[in-house]
Amino acid sequence: MTIDLAYVLELVLNGLMLGLLYALIAVGLALIFGVLQIVNFAHGELMMLGSFTMALLLPLFGLSYWPSLAMAVIVTALVGAAFYQFFLSRVEQTEFERSILITLGLSMVLLYGAQYIFSATPRMVDTSWGFEGIEIGAIRMTWTRITGGAVALVAFAALYVLLKWTQLGRAMRAVAQNREAALMVGLKPRVVSRNAVTLAAGLCGLAGGALAPIQLVQPGMGQAVIFKAFALVIIAGLGNIPGAIATSLALGMLESWIGGFYDMVWQEGSVFVIMIVAIILRPEGLFQARGMRVG
Amino acid sequence: MIPLLEISDLVKAFRGVRAVDGASFAVQAGSITGLIGPNGSGKSTAIDCISGFQRADAGRVHLDGTAIDGLPPQRIARAGLTRTFQDVRVYDTYTVLENLLVVAKPFATTNWADAFLRTQKFRETHGQAEARALDLIDLVGLTRLTHAPALILSYGQKKLLAFAAAMMSNPSIVVLDEPVAGVNPTRVNEVAEIVRAANRGGTTFLIIEHNVDFITSLCDHVIVFDRGRKLTEGPPAEVHRDPLVLDAYLGVEPGHEPHLARAG
Amino acid sequence: MKSGLSGVGAAKVAAVILALAILAVLPLLTSSNYLLGVAVSGLLMTVAAAALNLVYGFAGLLSFAQLGFWGVGAYCSAITVMDAGGSFWAGVLVAAGVNGLLGLAFGYPILRTRTHAFVVATITFALLCNLVARDWISVTRGPLGIPGLPPPRLLGYEIEGSARFFYIVLGYAVLALCFLYVLETSRIGLTLKAIKQNETLAQSQGISPLPYKLAVFTIAAVITGMAGAVFAFHLRVVDPLIFDFYYMQTFLIIVIIGGTGSFWGVVLAGAAMVVLPEALRFSNDLRMVIYGAILVAAMLLMPRGVAGWIEDRRLASLRANLR
Known part of the structure; x- marks a missing residue:
């Protein structure tokens, strides 16, 4: 069998592109765990919300991409802020079961609510770009995919700057590192936590919005991604943001390659096997590392 | 005569800081031995290592001539060394009686099938365990509350319940971690009386406590800890006049009676 | 006090006998296959929820692996009947055996993990089961699943019709619930809740947590797997949808509403959660929205469930009386 170079490059x-969008989800998950010590089960549904916002707004904005994407981010971020204000703020850090069950309940409301309103039927989302794209030699990429990848890259750059050099980001890192000490230097953990959840939700909205024209949009799309994101964040070590990005890229690449060359068989299974083994080998270590690494 | 509990060259370090630094001491069978020392002298870490809740980096622990170091806490408890905790621990939703009936050892002759099927053998064992539990509840003076959930007990009552639970398996030695800290001063003598009564029944005690009066009146032997190892030992009256001990606590001149309770 | 307690006990026995009597004559009262179907899934979900209650409510292990065991059980019985030529009964026993081994093999390493790690690992296990069902086409027939499961046979007679199948389900549910009741009210149940409340204290009292947790994890795997095996023959088809997170959410909500660690609370909640929405004719999606909202509300307002809430009121009044 001759391997077509263009085909490989396309894969x-x-x-x-897939990995970058996974990474947006995984990073938000890592951020929320780092600051609040909460594993957010509703994270995938936030992404789904972003996709639906995009899908519903595109026709209103005359199929133009950017305003719809912006609205998807804003709506999802606001929902995230409301999540924190009404639900997550009432959970103590030590009550891990309550936090899991509350976010699970929220994910049920969003998932089945969307299914009730919009039905489970997948929908195609069209933008003004349609299927246009660029061709370099034999390689073809649609604009929606290129933009999706570029948007994710810009988002990471912005996130890095934010966490590394702004007061907002330093506060998040400080709370993740040591909540008591952060309290003593005058940081308000509640404000910082709300910011973190809002930011993470915004990243979900961005990923969801960017994915909408690339994949089929359906209520169950979040659930499919969130469990992969759990796997990614765990393999990287919770709270480890660059690790989450790296493993996400690796997974996107793996899926694309295996999907391109072999049958679908076992490609996802391998991720979950790796994850179970990782947890078994480092049962304490994975979740105990305090603090949040940004690079 | 070999001591009931013998600790030799125990070492436990956290991130390079040696909390316990080559401690060696012994507790004689039948004694009430006090373990005192300034806060941070490694007493708590030492008994955590002895009772199996932390793994020592080096050193041996022998109970009645048998090595118990490296065993998990439940094995050590079954071997005859039980303990209480500084932050008083009981099962809040269980009644006082249930708190004692949970203890494993009295049921050692029965297995899961016996417990599941409530066999004749199990019911007999259960009856004996209940009789022992009621005796202990009487000993610590909680009879009125036998069927009350532990949740409603006062702090001092919970400490007494934890003490009774530690006695439930009829251990050869009980380690008490600050039995009267936070207990109403008027009740301290009652606790001492209860310990004495249990001691007359044949149980050996190792007691960590900052209350000097309690230690002095109760213990027949005191071990002083400082910087992770034994500083000195002897009868309580001698020990707390020892210049080394005074120095370890506050650097107080001999002759000035220190109040060790405040020294921490 | 004494007579009051035995009065409560007698009322409980009477209620159980009444409930069993109603269930026993249910097929005589209605010929509606739909209603009997509701009763069948209600009974099986209640059993699965009761098994989750053993793991979560008694041993404190928030295990999502139950979903995996449920689906593996369904596949085991379907494959035994359709591909290995075994009977329905053999299928249920195979499901029990496979899940027992799986519970031990997965439980042993995973029970050493704690809190978030345990939860996420058990979810991963359930998802892995789902993927294997989808991708191991030579055994599971892949995404299309195994259709056309025949009705069970007993002593050479085909147990055709919803009414007869209902009695099989009722028999299994009663057996499984009795087993759980005897287990949970025994000294083993007492020890489990002690481990859940304070593991170090339990250890200091000579209790080894791991054997208890492993035993409970495996028992719950077997009971859930058998329930799933029977459920497959209710659906008459097994496909990867048997691993839908919907089932896990239903088990969980029954346990939470009933009150973790309360046997009767969970059984009552199981009946209520399955029968009520059917009676009110909610669509499945709307029902799950309401379940989700109930889950959130319960966690915010009464984190220990209805039974826990009543217990708290009782303790509060007891405390007030003593002071």
Whole structure:
């Protein structure tokens, strides 16, 4: 069998794009765990919310991409802020079961609510770009995919700057590192936590919005992604943001490659096997690392 | 005569800081031995290592001539060394009686099938365990509250319940971690009386406590800890006049009676 | 006090006998296959929830692996009947055996993990089961699943019709619930809740947590797997949808509403949660929205469930009386 170079390159680019969008989800998950010590089960549904907002607004904005995407981010971020204000703020850090069950309940309301209103039927989302794209030699990429990848890259750059050099981001890192000490230097953990959840939800909205024209939009899409994101964040070590990005890219690449060359068989299974083994080998270590690494 | 509990060269370090630094001491069978020392002298870490809740980096622990170091806490408890905790621990939703009936050892002759099927053997064992539990509840003076959930007990009553639970398996030695800290001063003598009564029944005690009066009146032997190892030992009256001990606590001149309770 | 307690006990026995009597004559009262179907899934979900209650309510292990065991059980019985030529009964026993081994093999390493790690690992296990069902096509027939499961046979007679199948389900549910009741009210149940409340204290009292947790995890795997095996023959088809997170959410909500660690609370909640929405004719989606909202509300307002809430009121009044 001769391997077509253009085909390989296309797989790599697709994998990269997929991985970047996974990474947006995984990073938000890591952020919320780092600051609040909560594993957010509703995270996938926030992404689904972003996708639906995008899908519903595109026709209103005359199919133009950017305003719809912006609205998807804003709506999801606001929902995230409301989540924190009404639900997550009432959970103590030590009550891990309550936090899991509350976020699970919220995910049920969003998932089945969307299914009730919009039905489970997948929908195609069209933008003004349609299927246009660029061709370099034999490689073809649609604009929606290129933009999706680029948007994710810009988001990571912005996130890095935010966490590393702004007061907002430093506060989040400080709370993740040591809540008591952060309290003593005058930080308000509640405000910081709300910011973190809002930011993470915004990233979900961005990922959901960017994915909408690329994949089929359906209420169950979040659930499919969130469990993968759990796997990614765990393999990387919870709270480890660059690790989450790296593993996400690796997964996107893996899926794209295996999907391109072999049958679908076992490709996802391998991720979950790796994850179970990782947890078994480092049962304490994975979740005990305090603090949040940004690089 | 070999001591009931013998600790030799125990070492436990956290991130390079040696909390216990080559401690060696012994507790004689039948004694009430006090373990005192300034806060941070490694007493708590030492008994955590002895009772199996932390793994020592080095050193041996022998109970009645048998090595118990490296065993998990439940094995050590079954071997005859039980303990209480500084932050008083009981099962809040269980009644006083249930708190004692949970203890494993009295049921050692029965297995899960016996418990599941409530066999004749199990019911007999259960009856004996209940009789012992009621005796202990009487000993610590909680009879009126036998069927009350532990949740409603006062702090001092919970400490007494924890003490009774530690006695439930008829251990050869009980380690008490600050039995009267936070207990109403008027009740301290009652606790001492209860310990004495249990001691007359044949149980050996190792007691960590900052209350000097309590230690002095109760213990027949005191071990002083400082910087992770034994500083000195002897009868309580001698020990707390020892210049080394005074120095370890506050650097107080001999002759000035220190109040060790405040020294921490 | 004494007579009051035995009065409560007598009332409980009477209620159980009444409930069993109603269930026993249910097929005579209605010929509606739909209603009997509701009763069948209600009974099986209650059993699965009761098994989750053993794991979560008694041993404190928030295990999502139950979903995996449920689906693996369904596949085991379906494959035994359709591909290995075994009977329905053999299928249920195979499901029990496979889940027992799986529970031990997965439980042993995973029970060493705690809190978030345990939860996420058990979810991963359930998802892995789902993927294997979808991708191991030579055994599971892949995404299309195994359709056309025949009705069970007993002593050479085909147990055709909803009414007869209902009695099989009722028999299994009663057996499984009795087993759980005897277990949970025994000294083993007492020890489990002690471990859940304070593991170090339990250890200091000579209790080894791991054997208890492993035993409970495995028992719950077997009971859930058998329930799933029977459920497959109710659906008449097994496909990867048997691993839908919907089932896990239903088990969980029954346990939470009933009150973790309360046997009767969970059984009552199981009946209520399955029968009420059917009676009110909610669509499945709307029902799950309401379940989700109830879950959130319960966690915010009464984290220990209805039974826990009543217990708290009782303790509060007891405390007030003593002071």
